[in-house]
Amino acid sequence: MIKKISGILLCSALMFSAGTASALVIYDEAVNGDLDAIGSTNVNLVAGDNVITGSINQTPPAETDRIKFIQGTGLVVNSIILSFAGVWNANDGQSMNSALFNNVANLFDDNFGSITSGSTIAASFFDSFGPETGALSTTTEGAIWDFQLSAGTVYATKPWTLTINTTATPVTPVPEPATFALLGLGLAGLTLARRKKA
Numbered sequence: 001m002i003k004k005i006s007g008i009l010l011c012s013a014l015m016f017s018a019g020t021a022s023a024l025v026i027y028d029e030a031v032n033g034d035l036d037a038i039g040s041t042n043v044n045l046v047a048g049d050n051v052i053t054g055s056i057n058q059t060p061p062a063e064t065d066r067i068k069f070i071q072g073t074g075l076v077v078n079s080i081i082l083s084f085a086g087v088w089n090a091n092d093g094q095s096m097n098s099a100l101f102n103n104v105a106n107l108f109d110d111n112f113g114s115i116t117s118g119s120t121i122a123a124s125f126f127d128s129f130g131p132e133t134g135a136l137s138t139t140t141e142g143a144i145w146d147f148q149l150s151a152g153t154v155y156a157t158k159p160w161t162l163t164i165n166t167t168a169t170p171v172t173p174v175p176e177p178a179t180f181a182l183l184g185l186g187l188a189g190l191t192l193a194r195r196k197k198a
Contacts, residue, residue, distance in 0.1 A: 023049035037064035047168040056151045064150040077138040078165045080123035085159045088118040101146040
């Protein structure tokens with residue numbers, strides 16, 4: 001009895017901790033491999049906070065980190081935030097640029113541009129033609145997002161984090177056809193066909 005109760009409590013604790021997980025690291029450059037400049041790395045977004053971490057190494061030579069993330073069925077992208085380990089000092093001599101694209105719209109973000117301070121940057125969700133053309137759709141299933149961070153001169157390695165917050169849209173159940181009614185109609189049709197033959 002005690003084993004049964006402790007097993008139930010353990011399962012409940014695991015379910016609770018899984019339900020309250022804060023963020024999922026979907027790619028870590030230090031663990032999963034160096035990000036290249038051509039964007040050959042693709043990851044899938046999940047509901048919740050998706051975290052991608054990387055590091056722009058001390059340069060020269062110039063370095064670019066590029067990654068693509070795919071918006072799955074039923075996901076809405078709420079926010080995309082680029083942050084750094086800390087604010088840079090004046091001696092860092094930064095000349096870093098970032099870009100955020102989406103295959104549904106052209107370059108959409110006006111905020112992701114020249115980086116000089118290491119301050120956090122939040123996506124503005126507007127396309128390359130500016131706010132006058134309207135906000136980018138963040139609900140398009142299967143959209144491929146493309147993030148790039150490039151550095152010309154970095155005097156010290158700069159760790160960075162990209163956090164993509166998504167939510168799952170509720171799935172509306174599709175009513176099933178009346179299976180028994182259809183089966184009954186089919187059997188009735190077969191019966192009538194047999195009687196007509198006889």
